Amino acid sequence: MKAARQAWRRLEPVHGMIYFVPEATRRYAELGLKSRAGYFASRSAAMGRTSAEQVIATFYNFCPDLVRRALPAAWDVVTPEDMLTARSDAAAEALRRAGVHELPHLDETVGLARRAALAACEHLEGRPLFAAHAALPWPEEPVRQLWHAQTLLREFRGDGHIAALLTEGVGGLEALVLHGASGEVPSAVLRISRAWPEEEWAAAVDRLRRRGLLGEDDTLSAEGTALRRHIEDRTDALALPAYGALGEEGCERLAELARPFGRAVVDAGLLDLSGLRKSED
Template sequence: MTSSLPQRAGRRCYSVLNPYHSAHYFSPDLGRELAAVGVEDARAAYFAVRAAPMGLVGPGAVTATFFNFRYELVAEHVPAVWETASPSVVLAARERAVDATLRRLLGEEPIASKEVAEAAELALRATEACARTARPLYAAHADLPVPERPHLALWHATTLLREHRGDGHLAVLLDAGLDPVEALVSHTATGKGMSPKWAVGTRGWTRDEWDAASARLRERGLLDAEGELTEAGVALREEIEAATDRLDLAPYEHLGAAGAGRLTELMTGLVRALLAAGAFPAGMTGKS
């Protein structure tokens, strides 16, 4: 597909949309709101809030759509979490947590600004071009109502755009022949993914499974003996991102170059404020 956008404009826009969505995963407000409805385990809370739009799903559906979590870890919490709090209860708790998180990290004045309202309008317009077909997490979230308050409407739109790209990305990873652990290892080797310690600790894989995946990547000539990407590995990861860009082009084409650029500009300011406020834990990304 030929694009009228500047090169990688969609990826640049997505890169500043995603943190606005994902900040709540690391927020004490999420833990507090989920604990208030009986979900006290942090992993159970994560699986619940992200899977709740799909309804009373089991561990198979969650593992398939989340991709890089070990099935056994998911099965420890799903479907048991729904006996504690139904998907509708979880969704209401998540919205309260997102509201509290954004107000705490950004402040009341920025939340109420015309820039946030403009960003919400642009991001929601971008979602008009998203497609449900073969994108289960996006499709489930797209069935949810748009919140009335602009900062939450913006969060909803960034969630849709995040899951839309993510669903396409998983198809690309499968086409590249990467299993969940190999995808994590190779992404970490770029220096842009989760650190091995963080990935092993949060995704349920063992260090032996991580090392085995590294060995398979070395056998394919994608990773060297020091754990760095080879020339072929770099090329594969670049093609994975480029293919993901192609599958995720429609929302940003719908905005046009000016709209995508303006949304990127607005979201960059918001994300810088989130980062400055400590929205994300130290040591989450990197090669060590």
């Protein structure tokens, strides 16, 4: 399971950069959507003309009012098909800017990631956001194939993560508060990027204190640390149907190959968080 987690984490920047790169913002704007609406419409477009309720359910941790300001109004401006094309084009353009297409072992990395993604496609049950992306056609260009494969693996894992959170009675806002309390990402960044009002955030903090998951300084208590570890371990286990197809040796090889791809994305500045703003446009 450790090798599978490493394979996912090291290759994840190849997918995750799509939420931060200017190539995506520009292409969505050309279609008539500003940043927040572009994000919600582009990521949910695989599900068709999504409602706000579908996105609130499947994205899990955004303030519902923010989602409802973007959807379904975005579909009066663009089609899901146009958004899927714009997203794929933006991903390919950004990854080429990072030089991913020139890295050694691209074909082998694509092959392993695709095998894992196709194995995940045999386990659609209970994973709605993943299933929608699994129905999309595979692109032909290797860089686009790599991005598509990691997108599938990310959404497969993400749906499992939501199942683990629900099982433990941790809602979307509570999950953000616990994440911030871990110190991995500043709480202010999480609150602003998901557009939660201060009073609702404070109420969630209070609920988690009463559960014994936060200490007096609002960092994780021993119980909170143990719960987060349990949820992460359960998420890893739920992701194994994908990576199990590679076996331990294949996962170790993918983890080894993935490192320079993830590093290229980071070094090129494709994960620049400065684009997170208070704006709710």
